[in-house]
Amino acid sequence: MGALVAGFLGALTGLGGGVVIVPLLTVVFHVDIHYAIGAALVSVIATSSGAAAAYVREGYSNVRVGMFLEIATTVGALVGAMLVLHLRVSVISLIFGVVLLYSAYASITEHAHSSADGGPDRIATWLKMDSTYPTENGLESYHVRGVPQGFGLMFVAGVLSGLLGIGSGAVKVLAMDKAMKLPFKVSTTTSNFMIGVTAAAGAGVYLARGYIDPGLAMPVMLGVLAGSLIGARILERAKVKVLRMVFSGVIAVLAVEMIYNAVK
Amino acid sequence: MDKAEQRMDEIMSRLLRTGVILAAVFVFTGGVVYLARHSTPTINYRVFQGEPEELRTVSGIFHEALALRGRGLIQLGLLILIATPIARVAFSVVAFLYQRDWTYVVVTLIVLGLLVYSLLGGRG
Numbered sequence: 484m485g486a487l488v489a490g491f492l493g494a495l496t497g498l499g500g501g502v503v504i505v506p507l508l509t510v511v512f513h514v515d516i517h518y519a520i521g522a523a524l525v526s527v528i529a530t531s532s533g534a535a536a537a538y539v540r541e542g543y544s545n546v547r548v549g550m551f552l553e554i555a556t557t558v559g560a561l562v563g564a565m566l567v568l569h570l571r572v573s574v575i576s577l578i579f580g581v582v583l584l585y586s587a588y589a590s591i592t593e594h595a596h597s598s599a600d601g602g603p604d605r606i607a608t609w610l611k612m613d614s615t616y617p618t619e620n621g622l623e624s625y626h627v628r629g630v631p632q633g634f635g636l637m638f639v640a641g642v643l644s645g646l647l648g649i650g651s652g653a654v655k656v657l658a659m660d661k662a663m664k665l666p667f668k669v670s671t672t673t674s675n676f677m678i679g680v681t682a683a684a685g686a687g688v689y690l691a692r693g694y695i696d697p698g699l700a701m702p703v704m705l706g707v708l709a710g711s712l713i714g715a716r717i718l719e720r721a722k723v724k725v726l727r728m729v730f731s732g733v734i735a736v737l738a739v740e741m742i743y744n745a746v747k
Numbered sequence: 748m749d750k751a752e753q754r755m756d757e758i759m760s761r762l763l764r765t766g767v768i769l770a771a772v773f774v775f776t777g778g779v780v781y782l783a784r785h786s787t788p789t790i791n792y793r794v795f796q797g798e799p800e801e802l803r804t805v806s807g808i809f810h811e812a813l814a815l816r817g818r819g820l821i822q823l824g825l826l827i828l829i830a831t832p833i834a835r836v837a838f839s840v841v842a843f844l845y846q847r848d849w850t851y852v853v854v855t856l857i858v859l860g861l862l863v864y865s866l867l868g869g870r871g
Contacts, residue, residue: 536760704828
């Protein structure tokens with residue numbers, strides 16, 4: 484049941500279900516955080532792939548931007564997954580909480596959405612990243628900017644993903660929305676599209692290390708999948724503002740919980 | 748977005764969906780078998796122990812699944828799930844090749860290489 488709610492919120496906000504699942508499993512069900520991260524990573528792939536299947540077809544996702552940035556996220560995820568071995572549980576929990584809190588803070592403070600199109604950018608043009616996306620007034624074109632900053636942020640997102648078993652959707656959306664000036668819906672859907680690949684990089688390492696337990700991953704994955712199928716259908720009708728509210732509220736509550744438990 | 752690109756998106760979408768559905772079927776079937784045999788799951792998840800060798804490697808998982816063990820089947824489903832984004836990236840290489848977009852052929856090949864490395868255990 485918790486996994487179902489997690490998947491639903493994850494797909495809806497471009498967050499991936501991991502940020503909800505890991506705290507839920509560790510805080511409420513007292514599962515060891517390594518198992519929790521393993522199960523979360525798997526469910527993150529399920530959410531991402533399930534939702535991405537719908538978005539890609541509708542033309543929201545920017546496949547080129549996603550592909551290019553995936554270099555940064557996969558390298559990051561491998562680094563993160565290897566780091567897990569060397570960190571104590573309380574340290575991981577603390578990082579988790581801080582990351583969540585930051586994501587919540589960042590999305591609340593940004594009142595004015597930076598949708599102002601900055602015009603063409605040299606690197607983005609060379610990488611053929613500029614594209615169009617469907618709006619109420621038909622297809623609208625946009626320019627991509629800040630590729631190096633976006634790339635750097637994506638590496639961080641990848642490390643966090645591999646380390647914490649989250650999709651790092653918050654950081655990914657931040658990188659694309661703020662640094663690269665992509666329209667919000669393009670950011671969330673492209674992020675969703677990338678999350679699967681990032682999580683797969685981390686999950687491969689976790690599987691080989693024996694962190695993924697079938698008995699635990701099974702209910703989590705199935706629940707998340709059911710939730711994400713419903714979530715993808717709602718995004719088209721949902722308003723950006725509502726998305727943001729859901730996004731911030733959920734992560735703030737979880738962040739406080741995680742930090743409290745780590746410090747306790 | 749031109750026609751070729753749109754078709755590429757559509758195939759990609761179908762690929763992702765198929766992978767997830769296939770994975771879900773295996774995980775679900777495995778779950779039924781697993782629960783049927785262990786009506787009261789007694790595994791302690793509070794203490795981290797790590798999975799046995801046969802549930803860690805690709806060949807081990809196939810062996811367990813073929814023996815129709817619940818946990819093996821679930822793990823095979825999870826393996827398919829992990830392989831889904833990888834297949835998507837592999838498909839992208841072909842799609843960019845078809846469009847003669849060499850920059851992105853290189854980009855996707857790098858991503859694919861990293862993913863395969865990870866699935867092989869990320870040793871190093």
